[in-house]
Amino acid sequence: MDYRTSETLVGPRSEDALPASAAAAVKIVIVGGFGVGKTTMVGSVSEIRPLTTEETMTQAGVGVDDIAGVERKTETTVAMDFGRISLNEQLVLYLFGTPGQERFWFLWNGLFEGALGAVVLIDTRRLEVSFDVLGRLEERGVPFVVAINAFPGAPVHPVDELRAALDLPDAVPIIDCDARDRGSSRDTLLTLVSYLQHLTTVTPETP
Incomplete structure (x- = not known):
């Protein structure tokens, strides 16, 4: 599940400028394993031309990258994906998609610098x-x-079973998403923003 732009990036365009009403810009990271749809999500939801760093997979990755379940995938992100979406007139999200292969995880340090939160994309087949x-x-x-x-033929599990399998705390939201669909991807980002707002209002328990 990939998104690839055929346009050559030659610099910012006038339509890429932030709206004059924007009061806050927040950095969000889209993460997940190899081939779970990170590039697709950034590309489907971004209101500007997305920046992708996809390269054709070569023999260099044989025996290194685990492509079980995504054998038909021919391209992969080697640095990051970047996009932007305005959730309302005041709030803008900058989206950074991370590379999925473990050999590129050293890039995560820079991508996570200053990020307020993350969306973790999951493929229930893997x-x-x-x-x-x-x-x-x-x-x-x-x-x-x-x-x-959402992947064709992917097994559907009750949320409680997924939470247990992923060893997630009860407070972490688990939602369905179709990374190909702009509305679904936007709703996922809204869920993250709402969760981040909730965390700022929670009073830590006294030991």
Whole structure:
């Protein structure tokens, strides 16, 4: 599930400028295992021409990249994806999609710098590719929501079973998402923003 723009990036366009009414810009990271739809989500929801760094997969990745379940995938993100969406007249989200292969995870340090939260895309056909991703987010203390991406033929599990399989706290939202659909992807981002707002109002429990 990929999104690739055929336009050559030659610099900012006038229509890419921030709306004059924008009062706040927030950095959000889209993460997940290899081939779960990160590039697709950024491309489908971005109101500007998305920047992608997809390259054709070569023999160099054989034996290194785990492509089980996504054998037909021919391109992969090697640095990041970037897009932008205005949720309302005042709030703008900058979206950064991370590379999925573990050999590119060293790039995550820079991509997570200054990020307020993350969307974790999940493919229920390959839940295991998400375990390390979730662990890294928890280690960094980055708030996140989990979005179950829609893939043809993917098994459907009750939320409680998914929460147990992914070892997620009850407070972390789990939602369905179709990364190909702009409305669905936007709703996922709205869920993350609402969750982040909720976290700012929660009073820590006294030991």
